[in-house]
Each structure stands twice: as structure tokens, then as C-alpha cells.
Amino acid sequence: MMIHVIFLVVSLFSSAFCGELSDPSSIIKYPSEEPKRDDGDEVNLHCTSWRFAAETNNLASWSTIPAECADYVKDYVLGKAYVADLERVSEEASVFASTVDFSAGDGKDAWIFDIDETLLSNLPYYIDHGFGLELFDHSEFDKWVERGVAPAIAPSLKLYQRVVDLGYRVFLLTGRKESHRLVTVENLINAGFQNWDKLILRSPDEQHKMATLYKSEKRDEMVKEGFRLRGNSGDQWSDLLGSSMSQRSFKLANPMYYIP
Amino acid sequence: MMIHVIFLVVSLFSSAFCGELSDPSSIIKYPSEEPKRDDGDEVNLHCTSWRFAAETNNLASWSTIPAECADYVKDYVLGKAYVADLERVSEEASVFASTVDFSAGDGKDAWIFDIDETLLSNLPYYIDHGFGLELFDHSEFDKWVERGVAPAIAPSLKLYQRVVDLGYRVFLLTGRKESHRLVTVENLINAGFQNWDKLILRSPDEQHKMATLYKSEKRDEMVKEGFRLRGNSGDQWSDLLGSSMSQRSFKLANPMYYIP
Numbered sequence: 001m002m003i004h005v006i007f008l009v010v011s012l013f014s015s016a017f018c019g020e021l022s023d024p025s026s027i028i029k030y031p032s033e034e035p036k037r038d039d040g041d042e043v044n045l046h047c048t049s050w051r052f053a054a055e056t057n058n059l060a061s062w063s064t065i066p067a068e069c070a071d072y073v074k075d076y077v078l079g080k081a082y083v084a085d086l087e088r089v090s091e092e093a094s095v096f097a098s099t100v101d102f103s104a105g106d107g108k109d110a111w112i113f114d115i116d117e118t119l120l121s122n123l124p125y126y127i128d129h130g131f132g133l134e135l136f137d138h139s140e141f142d143k144w145v146e147r148g149v150a151p152a153i154a155p156s157l158k159l160y161q162r163v164v165d166l167g168y169r170v171f172l173l174t175g176r177k178e179s180h181r182l183v184t185v186e187n188l189i190n191a192g193f194q195n196w197d198k199l200i201l202r203s204p205d206e207q208h209k210m211a212t213l214y215k216s217e218k219r220d221e222m223v224k225e226g227f228r229l230r231g232n233s234g235d236q237w238s239d240l241l242g243s244s245m246s247q248r249s250f251k252l253a254n255p256m257y258y259i260p
Numbered sequence: 261m262m263i264h265v266i267f268l269v270v271s272l273f274s275s276a277f278c279g280e281l282s283d284p285s286s287i288i289k290y291p292s293e294e295p296k297r298d299d300g301d302e303v304n305l306h307c308t309s310w311r312f313a314a315e316t317n318n319l320a321s322w323s324t325i326p327a328e329c330a331d332y333v334k335d336y337v338l339g340k341a342y343v344a345d346l347e348r349v350s351e352e353a354s355v356f357a358s359t360v361d362f363s364a365g366d367g368k369d370a371w372i373f374d375i376d377e378t379l380l381s382n383l384p385y386y387i388d389h390g391f392g393l394e395l396f397d398h399s400e401f402d403k404w405v406e407r408g409v410a411p412a413i414a415p416s417l418k419l420y421q422r423v424v425d426l427g428y429r430v431f432l433l434t435g436r437k438e439s440h441r442l443v444t445v446e447n448l449i450n451a452g453f454q455n456w457d458k459l460i461l462r463s464p465d466e467q468h469k470m471a472t473l474y475k476s477e478k479r480d481e482m483v484k485e486g487f488r489l490r491g492n493s494g495d496q497w498s499d500l501l502g503s504s505m506s507q508r509s510f511k512l513a514n515p516m517y518y519i520p
Contacts, residue, residue, distance in 0.1 A: 028401065045340055045341055045344055046344070047343050049341065049344040049348050050348070052315060052345055052348075052513065053311070053348050053352060055315065055316050056315050056316060056318070056351075056511040057509070057511065058348070058349050058351065058352050058510055059352055060355065060356060060510055080305055081305055081309065082267060084305055084306070084309040085309050085312055085313070086308070088309050088312075088313050088318070089313065089318050091314060092318050092319060092320065093318075095320065096320060134513065141459065241505075245501075249317070250318055251316040251317065251318055253312065
């Protein structure tokens, strides 16, 4: 194994200090000496790299998943890995939630949750719509939302209950529109969510705001009202970044769509 | 395949709307019907999930990689996947860099680069120190830095040259200490990096500042001086988050260590 390691290092970096820097692209390159992988491995490597780039917010705004990653994304969200990722982020958030010092006792410690792909899963919808391979269809998705049957993401429900039990004020901050308030409330309650302090939806004049701005403005208001934003759970970076960011942000996995 | 998909969905969500919500943890659970994977698959699943959590900044401060992921991290950083991830982030950043409107022509568009694991690779050091399995040893690492032989990360060098060619002001903002300025400059030049505008290292009184604060303060100064921070490339979230965040941040992969 040690020989293998040394071999790779030499092949990766050997040209770095040979006095020849005319071709810097050779400084780190694919180890061409490795046995050729089959196409499945190549696709897996490529799509895992794409997923990492998406989850770390390195990609420019995207509207559909890469066609060649359709099966990869499907296998991920229907398999163990997505559940494992959701469970981990729930556990990490729960540990953090428990460490916050509540000694002020003024009820101003708050936790923000996004709804779609954070508390509720739209996977049943995306199963019928190519797991992000199809362009987002607002009217089709509205029909799904209006059925009010999105199931809970169980690890998020567990975190939610823990956060409520610890005494946080819970703000639900969603990109869903105000006209979906009733069905959203029904859906949340049927899925097991209770005791939130405020459910914030987009008003008609906020429909065309970028999500990052809309959510930042809502967080700004919370901070102005004296809340300490301890945690924020969301599947989009637009849930988490911007102004009045929370003390810790928790990024849930979502390789199916991107909201700027 | 469709039958398999439907079957999984039923098994994942069937209990969500049966009127029984007494055990919400069953709403999404591991599909127990899947054939049992072997231990290698389980470790791979677990460590990939850990890596995602680390790269998306979901983990609390950590000082060593999980012991069970030692081989996983080694295989990742020495294999194709790390290179693929580095190449992708370089390409995404390069595309963005090209789209910035330079029509102001005032030389105030800036790009920030971290150094370690962003421009220069310390992989030769980490190969000898368990790829993050060993606790960080300041004095050992200093000895490595003082040799000044860290190779370039080739995809980052390519981005760097592109950014310089496009006319950005380039700021190198590193957690390395001021006393390592000379060896760092030599190392960078030998590795192919040239024409930066400013190399900012930690002064003695900044040694014990958290990286997020130290780097935020330096970015605040740049903004005060009128620079428009367009891009920021770093392998740590502490390179990217905080105040005066750049227009786009680019998170390079680094599963070996965490700097708060």
C-alpha cells in the first residue's frame, strides 16, 4: 500500500519542482497509470463531483440536472445515501441546538426552518417529473402543493420536535405563496409539525424577489424584533446566505433543483 | 424499473398519511427491503455522508477525520475524485470570472485566493501525517511550510492565470504567519504563481484570531478601499463566510482538516 501511495504522489506532483513549469497543467493531473474504469464508474465520478459542486454552492444558477446524471440523482434520492445525509444534518443541528445557552430566559432564541425539501418532501412529485431532469413547471407543482399531501422528512421532524422542546421560537420561512397558507398549514399538521411561532409565506408583491433577498429581509425583521437567530435549516443556499445569517446554518441535501 | 421506483416510494412514505403519526421516525426510513450491502459499502456510504456534511459546513468544529474514514479520505485525495472536484470548481470560477462586467475600467474588481489547499497543495505533508487522522502539529507543519516546496494545485493555477489575465486585482489572503512571508513568496513563484497585488499574512497580534474574523476584517478593509470583491476561492468556509463576502464564493474540496 505504501508503495502505491508513493507511486501516486510521484505521479501527481513529480513535475512540480523539476525546474520545468512551462506546462503547469501537468502539476496535478489524472493519474493515467490507474486501470481504466468502466463507463458506470466514470459517470458516477462525474455526477458525484457535480453533486458536490451543487451542494457547496459552486455552480452557477441551474435549471435542470445534467442529463447524464438522471439515473445517479434518482438512485441517490431513492436510496440510502439521501436518508443518511438527512439524518446526519438533523443530528448535527440537534447537537448544536442543545448547546445554546438559554440562561437569558427571554424567549428570543429562534430557529428558522424552510419547508420544501426541508420539513416536507416533494419526492412523490419529483418521481413523476424526472428528479429534476424536467424544467420546473410552476402550474404542475402548484397542483401538487394544493393536494397538501407532502410527507414529512422524518429526520427533520425529529429535529423540529427537539428544537420546540428546547424552547426555541420556531419560524417557518418558505418561498411558497400566501395563497397556499391554508393547505400548507394543513399539510404541516398532518405530517406531524406543530407549535411553530410564525409561518412566513411570500406576499403577492414578493413573488418576483430573489429568494436570497426575500429570506434575508425576513431575517432582518426578526433580528430587528430582538430575536437571536441560532439555527437555520434549509435545502437551498438561498435559505441560508445573505444578511442576518443565523449563528449556524444547516444545509440539507437537494440535488434536484436550485433556487437562486 | 418503474415497479422498483413505486415500491421504494411506497416503502419510504406509506406511513405518512395513514392517520397514524405516533411514530414519525417511520415516515422516512432506510428501505429495509434492499439487499444488505457489505461492510465496505456501508463504510463508503457513511464516509461519503460525513464528507458531504464537512464540505457543506454542517459539522461542528472537528480536529481529526473519523478513524473509520481514514482509508476513504486517503483514496479520495489520492484518486480521481479530488482532482475532478478541483477541476470543476476551477472551471466554474473561471466561467464566472469571465462574465463580470469590467466596463468601469477602474481596476477595482478583485479576486481573493486562500493559499493552503487552494493554490498550494500540502498533500505531500498529509501523506506523511495520516491524511487528517493525526491531530494537527503546528511545529511539524511549520517545518514543512519552511521547506517551501508545496506544489501548485494545477486547476487553481489555471484559474489564477485566467483571473490575472482578465485584469482582476489579486489578493492572496492566508492564515500563514508573517514570518513565513519570504518562503511563501518563493514557494508561490516556484509553483508558477505571479503578479498578485497583495499577499496578506497574519501579523503576530492576529495569531489567535479565529480565521473567519481575521479574513472578514481583511475583506472589510478591501471593501473600504473601494474594491469590488467578485470572487473568493478557498478550501475552508472560514475563507469565505463572515462580513464583506464576495459576490461569488468558491469552496474547494478539503476533507483533511477544518479551520474555524
